Structures are given as C-alpha cells and as structure tokens.
C-alpha cells in the first residue's frame with residue numbers, strides 16, 4: 602500500500618511549474634504538447650493578461666487575455682496579479698485567483714513567464730519548480746523566430762538583443778533543458794514534471810501522516 606492510499610483524506614494540492622525561456626526557444630510549443638499528452642484534466646496552463654497586441658491567429662482568453670494599459674494598471678493596484686513584469690515594452694501578469702483556485706483543486710499549473718516573474722513566484726511559493734529552456738544556439742533561436750513568421754524584423758531584432766541577458770538567469774532555475782530535437786526535449790520535460798509530481802505528492806502525504814500522528818498522540 603502506498604502512502605497516498607493510506608491517507609486518502611489528505612487532499613493533494615496541485616503543483617506549480619514555471620517554464621521560462623528566451624522568446625522563440627519553444628516553451629509555448631512544449632507546454633502545449635505536454636498538455637496534449639495529459640488530457641485527464643490534471644494539468645493546466647495559466648492564461649496571462651498582457652498589453653501586447655494579439656498576433657494573427659491568437660485568441661483572446663486562449664493565448665492571453667488582451668487588455669489595455671489602464672486596465673492592467675488597475676489590476677496591479679487591486680493586487681489581482683500573482684506576479685507581473687514588463688517584457689519587451691509590454692506588461693504581462695498572472696491572475697492570482699486563478700492560480701490559487703486551480704492549485705487548490707489539485708490541478709498542476711504551468712506558468713509560461715519570464716525570469717522576473719519566475720523570481721517573484723518563487724519568493725511567494727518556494728515549492729514551485731522552475732524549468733529554463735534554451736535553444737541549441739543563438740543562430741537556431743533567430744531561425745525559429747523567423748520561421749514562426751509572426752513578428753516583424755524589428756520585433757525579432759529586439760528579442761534577439763535581449764536573449765543573452767535573459768539566458769544569463771538560467772542558474773536561478775531548478776532544471777535546464779536544451780530544446781534541440783523537439784520530441785527529446787518534450788520527453789525530458791515530461792519526465793521532470795512526472796517525477797516532481799510524485800515527489801511532491803509523497804511529501805504532502807508524509808506531512809499529513811506526521812500531523813495525524815501528532816494529533817493522535819495528543820489524544
């Protein structure tokens with residue numbers, strides 16, 4: 602019998618995973634593919650708010666909640682963000698209530714956020730696991746941004762100029778993955794997520810068991 606079966610009354614909270622990478626390294630594609638492999642409702646990606654204009658094909662409420670700067674500022678004032686940051690001149694933020702409710706319901710949540718947001722989340726939520734994804738080379742990163750075909754030359758140049766600075770934060774993360782061959786990187790990501798999920802479930806069950814023993818000893 603596993604620890605989990607011995608203490609079914611202890612509800613296991615979901616786990617928080619942070620995925621960060623320089624623009625174009627493949628984090629959105631990897632998260633999407635991972636979720637497509639786990640359609641049992643146990644994993645969810647957080648939909649951020651942003652002031653960035655939607656790209657062709659992006660849907661409001663699916664890829665982002667596209668809002669204007671005044672609305673974003675009002676949400677900051679009302680402390681509605683779990684974290685927020687300015688990236689490439691636009692604001693991006695994660696809804697506090699959605700994260701808290703989803704984790705409480707036992708669902709794992711994936712945050713596709715930058716290093717500044719990752720830092721804020723880890724301060725509030727130390728058990729979050731942070732994974733940093735890098736491309737095999739800077740040349741490949743630029744090629745991916747161009748092949749994605751969604752950003753102007755100017756936007757691509759800005760993202761390339763900031764890629765090195767972003768990658769310099771890799772050491773603040775628990776895991777580093779190189780997204781060279783997509784399926785290999787996806788398999789590595791899945792292994793990390795499933796292993797962490799198991800480890801954190803056992804940890805939560807141990808805490809519940811310890812608490813139960815303590816309460817029993819007190820009579």
Ligand SMILES: Nc1nc2c(ncn2[C@@H]2O[C@H](COP(=O)(O)OP(=O)(O)O)[C@@H](O)[C@H]2O)c(=O)[nH]1
Nearest residue numbers: 624625649685686688693694695713714715718
């Ligand atoms: N801090 C923070 N960063 C975010 C959030 N949502 C997206 N980002 C980051 O903002 C950066 C730009 O995102 P985006 O404009 O979608 O470009 P893409 O990464 O090239 O697809 C990426 O590093 C995202 O991970 C958020 O809610 N908070």
Ligand SMILES: Nc1ncnc2c1ncn2[C@@H]1O[C@H](COP(=O)(O)OP(=O)(O)O)[C@@H](O)[C@H]1O
Nearest residue numbers: 624625626627628629630745749780781782783
């Ligand atoms: N391992 C890979 N090999 C080749 N192309 C990739 C790989 N991973 C992602 N891509 C492509 O690179 C582009 C950028 O990926 P995307 O997921 O949008 O990056 P990010 O979310 O990090 O900005 C997309 O066109 C995607 O299909």
